[in-house]
Amino acid sequence: MPGILLFCVGVVASLAASWLLVTRLERLGERAGFSEAWLGLVAALAADAPEITSSVVALSRGQASVGAGVVIGSNVFNLAALLGLAAVVAGSIGFHRRVVVLSGVPAVWLAAVCLLTVAAVVAPVAGLGLAAVVLVPYVVVLGMSRVRMEHLRLPARWVRWLLAAVHEEETELAEAIRPRPGTWRDAVAALAALIAVVGASTVMEIAATAVGRRYAVADIVTGGLVLAVVTSLPNAVSAVYLARRGRGAAVLSTALNSNAINVVGGLLIPASLAGLGPGSGQDTLVAAWYAGLTLFALALAYRGRGVGRAAGTAIIAGYLAFVTALIITVEQGGVRPAAAVLPAVAMAGAGALLLARPAARPAPRT
Numbered sequence: 001m002p003g004i005l006l007f008c009v010g011v012v013a014s015l016a017a018s019w020l021l022v023t024r025l026e027r028l029g030e031r032a033g034f035s036e037a038w039l040g041l042v043a044a045l046a047a048d049a050p051e052i053t054s055s056v057v058a059l060s061r062g063q064a065s066v067g068a069g070v071v072i073g074s075n076v077f078n079l080a081a082l083l084g085l086a087a088v089v090a091g092s093i094g095f096h097r098r099v100v101v102l103s104g105v106p107a108v109w110l111a112a113v114c115l116l117t118v119a120a121v122v123a124p125v126a127g128l129g130l131a132a133v134v135l136v137p138y139v140v141v142l143g144m145s146r147v148r149m150e151h152l153r154l155p156a157r158w159v160r161w162l163l164a165a166v167h168e169e170e171t172e173l174a175e176a177i178r179p180r181p182g183t184w185r186d187a188v189a190a191l192a193a194l195i196a197v198v199g200a201s202t203v204m205e206i207a208a209t210a211v212g213r214r215y216a217v218a219d220i221v222t223g224g225l226v227l228a229v230v231t232s233l234p235n236a237v238s239a240v241y242l243a244r245r246g247r248g249a250a251v252l253s254t255a256l257n258s259n260a261i262n263v264v265g266g267l268l269i270p271a272s273l274a275g276l277g278p279g280s281g282q283d284t285l286v287a288a289w290y291a292g293l294t295l296f297a298l299a300l301a302y303r304g305r306g307v308g309r310a311a312g313t314a315i316i317a318g319y320l321a322f323v324t325a326l327i328i329t330v331e332q333g334g335v336r337p338a339a340a341v342l343p344a345v346a347m348a349g350a351g352a353l354l355l356a357r358p359a360a361r362p363a364p365r366t
Helices: 002-031 036-047 049-060 064-090 097-118 124-143 146-150 156-176 184-214 219-244 248-274 281-303 309-332 342-356
Strands: 092-094 306-308
Touching (some): 002 036, 002 184, 002 219, 036 124, 049 064, 049 184, 049 248, 064 092, 064 184, 064 219, 064 248, 064 281, 064 306, 064 309, 097 124, 097 156, 097 248, 097 281, 124 156, 124 248, 146 156, 184 219, 219 309, 281 309, 281 342, 306 309, 309 342
Antiparallel strands (some): 092 306
């Protein structure tokens, strides 16, 4: 009982401090002159602090399934909550196709790198390098001014496409994220909040692991379901709020950027420094569902120029299927790595079929 109480206290403290960190970093980013897209990245980074901290703590304690599970399981939940649930509640979320491609290509690449790393096909350091190949140019482009982007040494058609895609994303982010410029007080508050997030998330991870082992709960369930869902709740609430205001690009950007930051900051960097530890078929299963559901959700969004209630329900159903599959493998005592990647193959095939068939009635764009 004390362990459960300690876990609940850690959850409340971590999420509250995370919210304070988000608001203060947004203000400091506004003071520094960040673009709206960069402000969105800063907000996603701060909101991901509980997941990242919990993962780092678990990996440093040699709990690979908890560490990998919390960030990757959080990513699967993000897709269901930030895109699926938000669309169901709001009725529909409209996207420009350029925004889907701009955010979606790095998202699919990161999901694939995550799967290859967890499945031990590539080492964490190599995975980090592969992630940087796409993620660094993406972040640089988002932070560029229009004038600098116009002078990129790329074909004129590509430059025009980038200008339009970034403009469409930033137009909606400007409506969703408009903080006042920060002061030194915000910097102090951000530092205090960061310390609180780290401390509370550490307590939360240790307590959750202790309670899980006391009641014979598998580490992958503790990380991939319990901690993953709890640490992602603020992002889910924010996504529903933005979706109801018609800020589709902001919802998509929040979901995909949050997932990318989780993979890099919560898995690839700490695993490169401390090692990933012995993997399992269940870890690969979680990563495969993350990769497959990412591609499936983006295919729905691109095909329909948004996510309506039917598509949102399909994404949520995909998450519930993931939960069911994970629980079944725990009950069976494991899963072979070859079988664990089948969800990614199946979801990728479903996404390809969706893209091959023209949409009968695209959702209205915002």
